[in-house]
Amino acid sequence: MTKGNGLKVIVSMIGLDGHTTGGEVVAMLLRDAGFEVVYLGVNQTPQSIVDAAIQEDVDAIGISSHAANYSLIEELMDLVRANDLDDVLVVCGGNIPKQQIQKLTARGVAKVFTPGAASDDIVEYLVNNARRSPAIAMSA
């Protein structure tokens, strides 16, 4: 499967959240789908994630969140904006409550994948919406 077409995606936890299972599973399935995955792991600050996004010139950032520290994701979005990375797709995954999903999408997170999201849906969404996606280029 080469749907990912080498599109570059960060998969990262944020803050002190130590829950890595979800992020690891998604990193693996994205790799299998042909994405180039930059797996940052734990203890990432919003700043370190943005620094990696710039350094690696990624097309998407995926935050795996399992620890209710949503204000850090909001801070990430502020830094994305401040660093002119608005065209980089930012998505989140995890057990994020509905009210929180609304707040995150209002801050610019493109999509929040809740537990049980199908792997096909995750792959499809990234394929179609990541920064240098052929789908976006074609519709421009």
Added chain:
Amino acid sequence: MKRETDYGYKIKSVYSPEDIPDFDYQKDLGDPGSFPYTRGYHAEGYRTRMWTQRMTAGLGSSTDANKVLKKYRDMGQRGGMCVISDRVFSDCIDPDHPQARREAGVLGWPGCSLLEFEELMEGIPLTGQSITLLGSSAPTVLRLAYVVALAQKRGIDPSEVHGSVMESPFENYFGQTDVQPFDLNLKLWLDASEYVVRNKIRMRSSVISQHFQESGGNNAQAIAVVLSMYKELCGKLVNERGLDFDDAALVPYELVSIGNRFFEEIAKVRAMRRMWARMAKEHFKAKKEKSCQMLIAVHTSGRTMTYQQPLNNIARCAIQTLAGAIVGCTALDNATMDNAYAEPSALAARMSLNTQHIVAVETGVTDVVDPLAGSYFVEALTNQVEEEAYKILKEIDDLGGMIAAVEKGYIQTMLREEAAKKFHEVDRKERLVVGVNHLVIPPEEDFEIPIQEVHEGDSEAIAKRMEEWKKTRDMPQVTERLRELHADAGRGERFNLMPAIIEAVKAYATAGEVIGVIRMARGLSYDPFKVIDCPYDFELEAA
């Protein structure tokens, strides 16, 4: 749809005597209270001792958590308390650390000082109930120090307190990542364990399969992993710390995750009991029967509590609580319906506690010990998971034991692959989960449940309070105690740091400070995140 156990044994539609051909009651089961303890440790089961019914608490400030503990006591939870730490305390940094300010009190108790423990325990008895404090390995020494310090303050002999405040160094690998190196966690764990044994304090350490399974491990792996950890850690207490095995064996306890597949979960625990009994006798040459009895508490599986249609989780939790009660356990904390969302709301906590009460008094399962013994299916399942677990145990032994297996990445790979397998099983509908990949309804059609919230302001308040409070301490005393601890920490692996840690904690040194100076003595940075410097100026004493 798969009709097999999570470790791949294909389940038949009917079981009969041929499925347990060499069944020998005395050899394979024994009566409850008799070796090999497959049926449990008490002849009369729950009639003599009901399992401790507990719910976990910990959200917001220590005073908030204290209120919850009092509420739980009112709800009938008096046999034990269970408090989980926040990520800040788990990482042994203080709430006023730059990276901690936004996460103090989030998903747990901000237990960074004795002051926090005193506030947590205001009006709550230290004796007469089991005290359980959870949250990664390195803070083990702090949690133990808090208990000893508060007991002394209240004029209680620390040996009258019981429960569990210690956690094994292997937690780092099972999704309970703290930021400390394994060798430090191991050293601190050995110190704490040796301390409780030599001082006759009935505090135990979790050495558990729960986090391993909640991170995706299967039943056979879970048994092999927990037994390997027991083997390694008890071995070190005997060989490196000079303890008798029969004393060391009283340190660990197991917390097993109970999921939805009812009979398999029951078989898992029965096999675990039998395997430990044999390991204790054959490998460790146990002289006492108690050493052959693995203390097992049950945690109903948080992983199975779905985000979709959370009310369904009440049914799941009930099934799991029933399984936990039937198999026999010393304590039970069940997950709550809103586990996928936040710390338990009052409603969710009440539901889960009531579920335990209903199982305990309305179902009759507590009248009989190990009621499924003799079932062809359950005995076959017990044998199957045991056989599979022995294979994995041997692989770990061949690698050199649990620590070697972790160093070689074997355990991590096993866990990662199993987690991916479980994900794909659901993804491909080989395993069905109602509301998730089967009979899915749009979220708008679902019922709302109350969700516990922590506002960012709460974390900042905790951080600010600690910042201000730090300055009000007897600083010469704090400094002196930390200097002594720093000196002790340079005296080699065998030198037990607990006495110095307790003295530092009594002077109100904080988690960041205590672990920070220990780290420095070992050539590490004071701050695991390398953001702040040690605020104290020590000179390394000549060893």
